[in-house]
Amino acid sequence: MVKNSTVESLTISIVIPVYNGGEKFKRCLQSLTKTSLNPDEVIVVADGDTDGSWLLAKDFGAKVIRLPKSGGPARARNLGAKAAKGDILFFIDADVEVYPDTIEKVVTVFRNEPNLSALIGSYDDAPGADNFLSQYRNLFHHYTHQTSQEEASTFWGACGAVRREVFLNVGGFDEKYRLPCIEDIELGYRLKKAGYQIGLRKNIFVKHLKEWRPISMLKADFFYRALPWTALILRDRQLNNDLNLQYSSRLSVLLVYAKIGALMAAPWLSQTSIIACIFALAFLALNAPVYQFFHNKRGLLFALRSIPWHWLYYFYSGLAFAIGFVRHWLQVKLTYRQA
Template structure:
């Protein structure tokens, strides 16, 4: 395997001296004394790079030995591509249930998505260096791990550049998920800002907002209301049962995937978490929409007031 042209590690306010390990292995290390977020860290790494292709990898991801060669070959064979993204593999590093579920679900989502991508992915994404700087790099207003890579992908699409999801470019995710960390990341750092980004730019979300997902959100909320109503009117349990069967039918491919990968009992445990995913995803859509239009109202309100005073 040919080695990468250079390896650059950006230590974004690290406190464990892990940058020393990277330095010992010959990587070029850039250190930030305070944590500024992945967008700024990646931009600094890109500015220090001299190669034609920038290949971004998250700190909690490991790569397979042939990945550099394969990424390079794709850009040589497909000169029309400006960027490519990969996927998590189906053997996550953390053994606990929630980490296995979340990382496998991410793998499933990418493996069943269209190869013509509308977003970039910072955990495993490569982009031509000149294109990266032509669109301005990552938006550094995102100070936490959020949707800075998704936002970059939307700008690439607007500028007419092509992004390809290469399903055979796989990396291993080592992140440990707990209920608190998952909900904080999924709801506050991704879902809410993603909704606002879609409303702001009219962007397309081909990964999470398909027709089945939208129907599932409606079904989950209707199921919740039916279960609450059944406390007073037991006949609503029939409605709840019908909605549960509808949800199972809509998401049968997902549950079949988990059954094939981890067995029956694992797939059974996935179901309530998956329905909960639709629950907080739907809530994020509502709250994100309200927040977006409220911010728009506050932005335009002074102009409206001034115009009223002028007319008087």
């Protein structure tokens, strides 16, 4: 329970880390000038940028903290949080636009729910980049948030707010994550472990402007998300039925690898090709709500195009978990031998 003084009149500080934000960062700042409730301050941490993003932020009236060398978003957010004066720290990424009512909704939630320590919002269903992969990736993210439970187990740096006193109590983001990674998820785990409540508020939206391409998406998902997230799960021994870790997602991974195994065995056991088809149909049935969502939002062709990418997503997610598990096992074994 927070102190009564913070419940009666809450102030809010926006914290944005930026590294060469370009036009997307400009759109982010422009969106903050059109809100129904003005933030008490906007703090931009220019993380070693070379494109003049810090000057753009100054032009928009933001308080700018300029770093000579990039240290990663975790460090940048921590520096912004320490300089902030608001009761609520609202972290957004430099490549998102807030809705006119986003800030007002964040403050209202904290005012009405004094026991809530942190909240995360959702990407909207109208991503800024119009190429297929960006639409697919961000719509899938939107779907995941909209179908997850409202009592969250992780935090989210693209659209996440936390009471400042709580954030400082748990030590902020872990600065060992030097790249955009899972520093927000790790913070969420520590918040939950400390007994703080995190809420997913599905009606609080931001628009993601990032343009995804195959290589950038696979690199980010595999190396910056799946592998470190696996290490975090194994470190904390915490596998929650939430967001990307729902039981349906875990079963989807098993079905993908079961199908691959059956197909590999087909040259020696012809009947396994039929078993592979059964696994494929089970996967499609399990994920039918996702494809129905894509169909409703973007049509039949879009839904059909999403299927191979969806298969690939579960393939490399499972591969990353397997690699992460082996790494963890070897590390534990090595530590045991050295003890």
